[in-house]
Amino acid sequence: MEEREPVATRDENTVTSSPAPVNTLAQLRVGVAGAGFIGTVHARSARLAGATLAGVATSTPERSREAAVRLGAEEAYATPEQLAAAEDIDVLHICTPNHLHAELAALALEHGKHVVCEKPLAVGTAQAEELIAAAARSGRVATVPFVYRFHPVVREARARVRGGELGAVRLIHGGYLQDWLASADDDNWRVDAELGGPSRAFADIGSHWCDLVEFITGDRIAALCAQTSTVFPERAAHANVRAFETAAGNGAERRAVTTEDAVTALFRTASGAHGTLIISQVSPGRKNHLHIENACAEAGVRFEQERPETLWLGRREGTETVWRDPGTLGAEAGRLAVVPAGHPQGYLDCFDLFVADSYAAIRGEAPEGLPTFADGARSAHLIDAVLASAGSGGWVEV
Numbered sequence: 001m002e003e004r005e006p007v008a009t010r011d012e013n014t015v016t017s018s019p020a021p022v023n024t025l026a027q028l029r030v031g032v033a034g035a036g037f038i039g040t041v042h043a044r045s046a047r048l049a050g051a052t053l054a055g056v057a058t059s060t061p062e063r064s065r066e067a068a069v070r071l072g073a074e075e076a077y078a079t080p081e082q083l084a085a086a087e088d089i090d091v092l093h094i095c096t097p098n099h100l101h102a103e104l105a106a107l108a109l110e111h112g113k114h115v116v117c118e119k120p121l122a123v124g125t126a127q128a129e130e131l132i133a134a135a136a137r138s139g140r141v142a143t144v145p146f147v148y149r150f151h152p153v154v155r156e157a158r159a160r161v162r163g164g165e166l167g168a169v170r171l172i173h174g175g176y177l178q179d180w181l182a183s184a185d186d187d188n189w190r191v192d193a194e195l196g197g198p199s200r201a202f203a204d205i206g207s208h209w210c211d212l213v214e215f216i217t218g219d220r221i222a223a224l225c226a227q228t229s230t231v232f233p234e235r236a237a238h239a240n241v242r243a244f245e246t247a248a249g250n251g252a253e254r255r256a257v258t259t260e261d262a263v264t265a266l267f268r269t270a271s272g273a274h275g276t277l278i279i280s281q282v283s284p285g286r287k288n289h290l291h292i293e294n295a296c297a298e299a300g301v302r303f304e305q306e307r308p309e310t311l312w313l314g315r316r317e318g319t320e321t322v323w324r325d326p327g328t329l330g331a332e333a334g335r336l337a338v339v340p341a342g343h344p345q346g347y348l349d350c351f352d353l354f355v356a357d358s359y360a361a362i363r364g365e366a367p368e369g370l371p372t373f374a375d376g377a378r379s380a381h382l383i384d385a386v387l388a389s390a391g392s393g394g395w396v397e398v
């Protein structure tokens with residue numbers, strides 16, 4: 001295979017005092033901060049949406065250079081802060097560990113960039129609310145990848161539930177179960193509260209579940225009673241392991257764990273529906289088992305992320321499988337069905353559709369269902385409520 005030229009690192013101080021004009025009509029120039037699992041996915045989706053991958057930055061200049069070569073970016077930046085302030089970047093995608101999200105998003109907005117910031121948007125509600133205000137002041141587009149919204153059958157469920165044809169939502173249940181941290185030998189930067197924030201499992205994947213429940217129903221979780229569980233009070237110290245990678249060796253060195261492995265909760269919504277949820281990163285055999293079931297007055301509707309081509313629709317008279325078929329779906333689901341029925345659409349397609357809609361918003365369009373910083377802040381409120389409830393042992397209003 002032909003070897004690529006080494007990529008030069010931009011390490012001059014590029015911080016400017018006023019926002020640079022943003023390129024909305026020409027090809028967008030995109031920077032990606034953090035190039036692990038999801039940074040790689042963002043870079044791919046940005047390209048597919050027609051953007052130029054102009055810059056990449058990770059934890060060190062060397063790693064930035066390696067990532068720029070791997071992803072085919074024009075330039076490697078020595079630090080994510082320099083990328084956030086660079087004059088010739090229109091959109092910053094923030095894909096670093098959580099503790100850097102808010103600071104980088106604020107810096108990028110200050111420098112006139114549009115921002116796509118990974119969840120959790122911020123560690124804490126105050127920071128998240130400040131970012132909403134900063135995004136509004138800047139007039140830039142600011143989105144958060146709650147990408148499961150972009151499964152066409154999720155839009156179909158949303159249209160049917162909100163359209164009223166299934167009747168009032170009475171009960172909501174489900175969860176998000178994984179197993180990649182199911183052993184005390186598993187570790188990741190997310191385990192460390194300094195890097196990931198005080199909530200782990202809930203902030204990482206419970207946030208997606210709650211966003212999806214509220215997106216589908218149009219209702220809001222108004223109060224909850226949660227318990228957290230940390231199955232392993234100590235884990236092997238392998239903090240540099242990337243998400244879903246298995247560390248070599250079983251790590252003789254151990255470190256104390258303060259973040260939760262699992263959350264179970266009862267909740268009620270603003271309109272009076274009752275619900276239960278279970279979130280876990282220690283459920284053997286479960287990979288990305290995000291599942292939501294709504295019992296409405298006339299029918300039940302269930303979505304499972306690992307079977308994204310179908311919805312289950314249950315009635316007393318019988319059950320039905322609704323397929324992701326552009327020919328039969330409603331308008332909004334049909335818009336997102338990018339391949340014919342029978343060719344499965346999945347997670348990466350959700351990302352592509354989310355990024356394409358974020359860029360459409362930059363061009364002045366108003367795509368339906370685009371998750372913004374307001375949704376990121378909403379999630380921060382839910383995370384705080386879960387931690388407060390687990391701490392007090394009682395119900396907490398959200």
Ligand SMILES: NC(=O)c1ccc[n+]([C@@H]2O[C@H](COP(=O)([O-])OP(=O)(O)OC[C@H]3O[C@@H](n4cnc5c(N)ncnc54)[C@H](O)[C@@H]3O)[C@@H](O)[C@H]2O)c1
Nearest residue numbers: 034035036037038058059095096097098118119145242243
């Ligand atoms: N929306 C989704 O579906 C989804 C899925 C996975 C991850 N995420 C989010 O994306 C973020 C990254 O997760 P991941 O799974 O890709 O993690 P990862 O460990 O695979 O990658 C993290 C990247 O950040 C870089 N990094 C570490 N410290 C840094 C620093 N100080 N400055 C700059 N870069 C640094 C690492 O070098 C690596 O490239 C997290 O916030 C996570 O919550 C979202």
